[in-house]
Amino acid sequence: MSILRPLKLALVQLATGVDKAANLARARAKVIEAAKAGANVVVLPECFNSPYGTNYFPKYAESLSQPGSSQSFATLSEVAKETSIYLIGGSIPEIDPATNNLYNTSLVFSPTGDLLATHRKIHLFDIDIPGKIKFKESEVLSPGDSMTTFETEYGKIGLGICYDIRFPELAMAAARKGCFAMVYPGAFNMTTGPLHWSLLARSRAVDNQIYVALCSPARDLDATYHAWGHSMVVDPNGEVMEELEASEGIVIADLHNERVEEVRRGIPVTTQRRFDVYKNVAV
Numbered sequence: 513m514s515i516l517r518p519l520k521l522a523l524v525q526l527a528t529g530v531d532k533a534a535n536l537a538r539a540r541a542k543v544i545e546a547a548k549a550g551a552n553v554v555v556l557p558e559c560f561n562s563p564y565g566t567n568y569f570p571k572y573a574e575s576l577s578q579p580g581s582s583q584s585f586a587t588l589s590e591v592a593k594e595t596s597i598y599l600i601g602g603s604i605p606e607i608d609p610a611t612n613n614l615y616n617t618s619l620v621f622s623p624t625g626d627l628l629a630t631h632r633k634i635h636l637f638d639i640d641i642p643g644k645i646k647f648k649e650s651e652v653l654s655p656g657d658s659m660t661t662f663e664t665e666y667g668k669i670g671l672g673i674c675y676d677i678r679f680p681e682l683a684m685a686a687a688r689k690g691c692f693a694m695v696y697p698g699a700f701n702m703t704t705g706p707l708h709w710s711l712l713a714r715s716r717a718v719d720n721q722i723y724v725a726l727c728s729p730a731r732d733l734d735a736t737y738h739a740w741g742h743s744m745v746v747d748p749n750g751e752v753m754e755e756l757e758a759s760e761g762i763v764i765a766d767l768h769n770e771r772v773e774e775v776r777r778g779i780p781v782t783t784q785r786r787f788d789v790y791k792n793v794a795v
């Protein structure tokens with residue numbers, strides 16, 4: 513990895529509600545605020561244009577097959593161009609009109625407002641912890657089937673959505689393809705958030721010696737799903753650089769591409785791996 517300009521990353525822990533137009537307007541205002549603070553890559557949370565819940569996804573879903581018809585696509589593209597930043601547009605419920613399949617989809621825009629990448633959540637959030645939380649995205653959503661990385665002048669970035677972080681293979685594959693950071697828009701909850709949010713972010717960072725950023729919606733106790741919040745940026749050594757609490761806010765952190773190499777020089781697990789020993793893991 514060569515030395516590149518530092519990336520100023522902003523995570524917008526957005527307060528969202530049931531009014532899609534209001535969510536889009538608020539997201540737009542916060543992206544502008546982050547850009548004015550100097551950010552050159554801005555991230556929004558999972559399902560930033562709708563409440564998080566399987567009953568909401570069909571109602572809020574937008575088709576991306578004709579981007580001009582998607583209100584969320586237009587808002588994200590316009591504000592990325594207006595502020596000349598890379599925008600990782602959290603995620604939105606998407607409908608594919610050809611199949612009627614629904615997806616949890618993240619759109620990434622370049623500083624010229626062009627679509628740079630699209631990631632459909634690969635691993636659907638299907639869990640059942642008795643007495644705590646039951647959630648089954650697969651009741652309404654279909655999974656994406658490809659990993660997503662994109663190039664910027666600050667370095668290559670990998671993208672996952674929320675539950676995708678629990679699958680270390682995805683971050684590892686991205687890191688081995690040259691990504692220096694993984695970004696996950698996500699909405700953990702009051703059970704799994706305190707247990708695993710920070711642990712997973714730090715684990716993926718240490719596993720791969722890359723930056724990891726998680727961007728959550730703000731917690732809304734009037735909503736049916738209570739997001740954990742705690743948007744955070746972790747450095748390639750596994751240390752938390754910045755972290756919010758539960759309410760709306762923006763965190764900004766400087767990501768230095770060369771820090772990855774520095775950490776890898778100190779603890780060279782990247783080159784010490786024994787794929788000859790554990791090559792057949794998919795059993």
Ligand SMILES: NC(=O)CC(=O)C(=O)O
Binds near residue numbers: 701
């Ligand atoms: N909401 C998710 O996709 C994931 C989550 O909350 C968890 O893994 O915990």
